[in-house]
Amino acid sequence: MSDPLETRLKSIKHILVVLSGKGGVGKSSVSVSLALGLQAQGLRVGIMDVDLCGPSLPRMLRLEGQSIHQSAQGWSPVQTKETVSASSATHPLGCMSIAFLLGSKKDSVVWRGPKKNAMIKQFFQDVAWGPLDYLVIDTPPGTSDEHLSLVEYLRLAPDVQSVIVTTPQAVALSDVRKEVDFCRKTNLAIAGVVENMSGYVCPHCTHCSNVFSTGGGESLATEYGLPFLGRVPLDPSYTATLDGKGSESTGSLLQDFVASPLKPVFEGIVGKIVEGSKTSEGDAE
Ligand SMILES: Nc1ncnc2c1ncn2[C@@H]1O[C@H](COP(=O)(O)OP(=O)(O)OP(=O)(O)O)[C@@H](O)[C@H]1O
């Protein structure tokens, strides 16, 4: 009899595990933006939160208060309610987060490692995504029990790669070295490095100033021989988009994303990831 975990994983062509050495560098924002960028290309995309103690995807995806439904196939992911006319997206974005299983959004998860591991396994085994081109996984910062169990369960998946998110400052970069080390020790392939909060976009004139240093993520990628995926500036209008509060908000996250000044930046990053996935598919043949 086939292993239920393996059967589920085989229906997902590519898995992107989004990692960061430190909290607050924009890992969840990048995870959501990658998912939206892939969805805008017409691909079938899911996004999963394994940040069990601090899930932020439901808030960013405007899905707070929703809950998971059980069907004969398993847990149905919660889908974003989008009108997709502003892009070539043809499939809804499905999301799975521990927050959908908690009764109240104020409930917090205080679990030890084994319980977290069991929940992560259940996420992979029980969520009925249907066939997906990409599953984007948002993880907690650093390297914890969640990361180790994730890597362990994903051994059965056809293609798994990490995307490492950092800010350009030296303090964040030293933590990234630990992430690279973790990936190498666990044989997790690295799709590349994203340098987030790289410069500040003026809300008045959209000029981008380098308030802090810039280019640290690219130098680190070069040092380790990793692809550099791109530099994302800190754009206050994008913070508002992710918080669903922008004065220009259309009410649809996907349409707000498509209209955002950061869309071309994420298009470039997604383009490099998709190209890399094709190369790895070619290598596997
Ligand atoms: N490029 C950006 N432009 C504007 N705002 C951003 C950008 N990147 C992140 N933010 C904002 O910064 C805040 C922190 O981002 P986010 O929650 O994605 O970080 P994180 O690394 O996932 O944090 P944690 O690990 O603590 O969950 C959020 O309010 C988010 O909207």
Ligand code: SF4
């Ligand atoms: S970048 Fe230009 S418009 Fe923006 S705050 Fe500075 S001077 Fe003003």
